[in-house]
Amino acid sequence: MKDQSIISRxxxxxxxxxxxxxxxxxxxxxxxxxxxxxEIISEESVIMSDGKKITKLPIRTLDEYRFRFNxxxxxxxxxxxxxxxxxxxxxxxxxxxxGRGPGAGDEPGTDYYEADVSFEELSEMVFADLVLPRLKEKxxxxxxxxxxxxxDVRKAGIFSNIxxxxxxxxxxxxxxxxxxGKHNIIRDDLRFKTWEKxxxxxxxxxxxxxxxxxxxxxxxxxxxxxxxxxxMVRFLRTKYQNVEIVFLxxxxxxxxxxxxxxxxxGESGGTKCSSVYRxxxxxxxxxxxxxxxxxxxxxxxxxxxxPSDNETCAALIKEILPLCNLFGYGEITSxxxxxxxxxxxxxxxxxxxxTVVTIKNKKEIYPALKKFFSExGESGGH
Amino acid sequence: xxTELYQLELAIDQIGNKAAEFGLDFFPMRFELCPxxxxxxxxxxxxxxxxxxxxxxxxxxxLKTMYDYNLSRIYELVVNSNPCYAFLLEGNxxxxxxxxxxxxxxxxxxxxxxxxxxxxNRDMIETMxxxxxxIREYEFLHGQREVEKILDSALAIQExxxxxxxxxxxxxxxxxxxxxxxxxxxxxxSIGEGEKEEVSPEEKRFPLAPEKDIMGFVMTNSHSLKxxxxxxxxxxxxxxxxxxxxxxxxxxxxxWAAYWHARILRxxxxxxxxxxxxxxxxxxxxxxxxxxxNPYFLGMKxxxxxxxxxxxxxxxxxxxYDRRGGEGRDKIFEVRQMENDQSFLRNYLTQDLVRDLDxxxxxxxxxxxxxxxxxWEAVRDGIVxxxxxxxxxxxxVEDGNFRGNxxxxxxxxxxxxxxxxxxxERTLPYVYDLWGKTVHLETILEERSVLFSFDGKKHTRTSx
Numbered sequence: 001m002k003d004q005s006i007i008s009r010x011x012x013x014x015x016x017x018x019x020x021x022x023x024x025x026x027x028x029x030x031x032x033x034x035x036x037x038x039e040i041i042s043e044e045s046v047i048m049s050d051g052k053k054i055t056k057l058p059i060r061t062l063d064e065y066r067f068r069f070n071x072x073x074x075x076x077x078x079x080x081x082x083x084x085x086x087x088x089x090x091x092x093x094x095x096x097x098x099g100r101g102p103g104a105g106d107e108p109g110t111d112y113y114e115a116d117v118s119f120e121e122l123s124e125m126v127f128a129d130l131v132l133p134r135l136k137e138k139x140x141x142x143x144x145x146x147x148x149x150x151x152d153v154r155k156a157g158i159f160s161n162i163x164x165x166x167x168x169x170x171x172x173x174x175x176x177x178x179x180x181g182k183h184n185i186i187r188d189d190l191r192f193k194t195w196e197k198x199x200x201x202x203x204x205x206x207x208x209x210x211x212x213x214x215x216x217x218x219x220x221x222x223x224x225x226x227x228x229x230x231x232m233v234r235f236l237r238t239k240y241q242n243v244e245i246v247f248l249x250x251x252x253x254x255x256x257x258x259x260x261x262x263x264x265x266g267e268s269g270g271t272k273c274s275s276v277y278r279x280x281x282x283x284x285x286x287x288x289x290x291x292x293x294x295x296x297x298x299x300x301x302x303x304x305x306x307p308s309d310n311e312t313c314a315a316l317i318k319e320i321l322p323l324c325n326l327f328g329y330g331e332i333t334s335x336x337x338x339x340x341x342x343x344x345x346x347x348x349x350x351x352x353x354x355t356v357v358t359i360k361n362k363k364e365i366y367p368a369l370k371k372f373f374s375e376x377g378e379s380g381g382h
Numbered sequence: 383x384x385t386e387l388y389q390l391e392l393a394i395d396q397i398g399n400k401a402a403e404f405g406l407d408f409f410p411m412r413f414e415l416c417p418x419x420x421x422x423x424x425x426x427x428x429x430x431x432x433x434x435x436x437x438x439x440x441x442x443x444x445l446k447t448m449y450d451y452n453l454s455r456i457y458e459l460v461v462n463s464n465p466c467y468a469f470l471l472e473g474n475x476x477x478x479x480x481x482x483x484x485x486x487x488x489x490x491x492x493x494x495x496x497x498x499x500x501x502x503n504r505d506m507i508e509t510m511x512x513x514x515x516x517i518r519e520y521e522f523l524h525g526q527r528e529v530e531k532i533l534d535s536a537l538a539i540q541e542x543x544x545x546x547x548x549x550x551x552x553x554x555x556x557x558x559x560x561x562x563x564x565x566x567x568x569x570x571x572s573i574g575e576g577e578k579e580e581v582s583p584e585e586k587r588f589p590l591a592p593e594k595d596i597m598g599f600v601m602t603n604s605h606s607l608k609x610x611x612x613x614x615x616x617x618x619x620x621x622x623x624x625x626x627x628x629x630x631x632x633x634x635x636x637x638w639a640a641y642w643h644a645r646i647l648r649x650x651x652x653x654x655x656x657x658x659x660x661x662x663x664x665x666x667x668x669x670x671x672x673x674x675x676n677p678y679f680l681g682m683k684x685x686x687x688x689x690x691x692x693x694x695x696x697x698x699x700x701x702x703y704d705r706r707g708g709e710g711r712d713k714i715f716e717v718r719q720m721e722n723d724q725s726f727l728r729n730y731l732t733q734d735l736v737r738d739l740d741x742x743x744x745x746x747x748x749x750x751x752x753x754x755x756x757x758w759e760a761v762r763d764g765i766v767x768x769x770x771x772x773x774x775x776x777x778x779v780e781d782g783n784f785r786g787n788x789x790x791x792x793x794x795x796x797x798x799x800x801x802x803x804x805x806x807e808r809t810l811p812y813v814y815d816l817w818g819k820t821v822h823l824e825t826i827l828e829e830r831s832v833l834f835s836f837d838g839k840k841h842t843r844t845s846x
Contacts, residue, residue, distance in 0.1 A: 004398060004410045004411060005394050005395065005398050005410065005411040005412075005413065006410075006411070006412050006413065007387060007390050007391050007394055007413040007414070007415060007470075008387075008412075008413070008414055008415070009384075009387055009414070009415040009416070009472075010414060010416070015420050015423060017423055017427070017434065017438075018419065018422065018423035018426055018427075018438070018439060018442035018446075019419075019439075019442075020434070020439070021434055021435060021436055021438045021439030021442065022439035022440070022442050022443050023439065024434075024436040024439055025436040025437075025439035025440045025443065026439075027436075028436055063805070063808075064437050064440075064537065064538070065538050065805050065808040065809045065812065066537075066538050066539070066540075066541065066774075066805065066809055067539070067541075067542075067774070067775050067777060067794075067801060067805065067806060067809055067823075068774070068775065068801065068802050068805050069775060069799045069800070069801060069802060070799065070800045070801060070802040070803070071802065072746045073745075073746075073799055073800050074745070074768070074799050075743040075744065075745045075754060075755070075764050075768075076673065076674065076743065076744055076745070076768070077674070077675050077741060077742070077743055077744075077761065077764060077765045077768065078671065078672045078673050078674060078675070078741075078742060078743075078744055078753075079670040079671065079672065079675065079676070079679075079680075079739060079740055079741055079742070080672060080740040080742065080753075081670075081740060082740050083740065084740050084742045084753050084756060085753065085756065086742075086752075086753050086754060086755065086756055087752055087753060088742075088752060088753040089750050089751070089752050090672050090673055090744050090750075090751040090752065090753065091672070091673065091750075091751055092749055092750055092751065177450075178473065
């Protein structure tokens with residue numbers, strides 16, 4: 001038999017095919033996510049994840065499509081431990097993945113792919129083409145020095161930056177895998193923190209986030225507005241160090257609220273948008289002088305304003321516009337017809353630094369973000 | 383020479399001798415010892431060398447994850463080739479690798495002797511390597527994205543070949559010469575020649591008979607494919623032809639290998655510790671599941687049952703079939719040569735086995751999956767039914783010039799299970815990309831005939 005069988009050990013170091021093709025696969029995952037950003041960023045699970053957990057997103061576009069049977073209409077075969085009877089419940093999910101022998105092949109129902117996308121990765125994609133438009137240098141009293149931020153973990157680095165916790169976790173995992181009973185740490189387990197220099201923006205900016213919390217703003221309208229502000233706040237905090245965000249909520253009266261309140265507020269009553277514009281103007285005069293700040297008021301409403309208030313609004317907006325870099329107004333249009341909404345007021349104003357969008361559904365949040373936060377700072381239009 | 387290699391060499395030698403004593407007949411073996419990531423690379427591609435595609439990367443990631451989570455510690459990888467290549471995992475315990483080695487010897491015997499493999503290319507490793515090289519060349523010439531696009535489309539229909547037709551062609555090279563055909567469809571050009579009667583266009587059928595080999599048909603008759611793209615299809619079709627018998631004999635092949643690894647290892651001098659470890663591993667390989675069949679377990683149980691029934695036939699079998707007894711071993715060797723999964727189960731999955739193994743069918747009722755059948759013939763027929771055509775829907779090209787303007791008309795031969803329409807509507811555009819004109823697929827949904835069409839821009843559904 002000896003002449004028949006040979007065993008050898010080759011140098012496999014060049015054998016990286018799987019890794020390379022996996023990279024291409026990951027590229028495609030990212031492409032798929034990018035193509036679906038409009039849908040993904042308005043997913044409740046993403047908004048609720050609070051940016052902490054890894055968000056699992058089923059990326060359907062990575063299926064390997066072929067002609068196949070409808071799994072849910074097929075009869076499948078299984079095996080019990082004796083005496084199974086018709087009507088026995090096997091489970092609410094097919095293919096529990098147990099009982100797979102070595103080298104189990106592809107079963108139907110297991111060939112969809114769930115990408116693990118961390119919130120940071122997702123944010124990066126969302127923020128890729130967003131900028132604070134028309135940013136100008138102002139007096140630099142809030143300028144922050146260059147700071148470092150630890151933001152990644154790698155397998156190589158200097159020992160002063162060793163990440164003890166992750167190193168030990170790696171060692172435990174490896175020892176468990178090897179079943180060796182040893183608990184040593186080898187070089188391969190080491191994990192190091194790396195950092196990047198963060199340069200602060202050389203400008204101070206303040207965003208006045210204004211939201212209509214009146215009774216006419218239903219769950220859907222609030223969800224849209226909150227989703228928009230959720231991403232806006234994260235974007236500004238990720239990319240700019242010197243951005244202050246002030247939260248203003250209004251119905252017939254406006255007041256400054258905390259971030260938590262802003263995102264959880266529900267009110268009732270009518271709507272007077274002029275109240276919030278007036279408050280914004282006061283804040284600009286008291287705290288955020290245009291000499292020192294880039295000012296960005298953003299207002300979201302369903303536009304259901306008291307008609308008698310519209311003229312007041314127009315006057316206030318015209319007063320704010322020269323003071324700010326960009327004024328953004330987003331109107332969430334409802335399916336039922338209203339004869340006149342606040343948007344008509346804005347349509348009567350033709351200024352370069354005014355951007356108006358309408359949002360009909362969840363998918364339009366991302367385009368709205370892009371429209372507000374683009375360098376062109378396009379004005380008007382829909 | 384390192385000790386790991388030395389120990390394995392000894393083990394291979396002993397196991398090979400044992401396997402030969404038992405009557406297993408295999409090609410010369412080439413074992414390779416490799417690290418985990420290489421092992422699941424090969425696992426993901428199905429072969430040591432193959433072309434590059436993201437779907438393999440996805441598969442690689444899946445296997446890697448399973449390994450990292452410790453879901454599959456022993457992974458047997460063996461290639462149907464002469465010499466036969468098998469891959470062992472570095473860092474496995476010796477007994478783990480002994481089990482894998484014994485398992486692999488039996489697989490190799492199966493590849494060499496089962497009738498369905500008679501026409502497979504035993505130099506496929508080289509062929510695939512050449513294919514991969516050629517495809518790299520095409521990437522260089524036409525761009526990676528262009529090549530990927532065709533591969534995406536071709537992979538979407540790769541199961542639709544006609545294995546038996548290709549076997550016939552390979553068996554009868556003379557037959558091809560006689561017709562002086564360069565490809566199986568060439569005879570369509572000569573339809574009507576030699577017969578002086580004019581055939582009216584309505585009577586001209588194209589293809590002449592329903593064509594199961596969609597890959598081949600599209601490759602030959604596409605309106606839009608360039609030569610290099612047709613070449614890609616030809617390569618994938620050839621690779622599919624090579625894999626097909628493995629799909630059609632999975633239960634038998636794994637059952638055969640599990641049957642033998644158990645017997646070979648029991649016949650070796652194992653230490654107490656090894657014996658215990660082996661028992662644990664063997665049990666994990668044979669673990670059953672409520673929601674899918676374990677081919678290792680089912681195949682092995684059927685082989686053992688055949689052996690028992692031919693060794694010690696019941697009085698009625700002795701009378702009815704003139705069975706003398708003591709023929710168990712010979713019988714299982716004969717079965718492993720003659721059958722594929724469908725005939726294996728149809729002929730040898732008995733009433734007693736279905737009951738003893740507690741096999742059943744289950745289906746979705748509302749939001750729950752419930753046992754639907756336990757009656758043995760229904761269970762047997764259900765399992766066999768799911769194996770028809772490798773578990774893929776049976777499709778044929780009915781018309782390659784539908785409505786007289788070059789449309790492709792595909793028919794799904796509905797046998798009781800509807801297609802996944804979500805997938806269907808996403809696969810048709812791939813067929814369109816290959817065919818170059820509107821494509822149609824006729825199927826049955828909820829007992830009504832439905833025609834799905836895609837014209838390059840939009841989908842339509844027509845119920846009749």
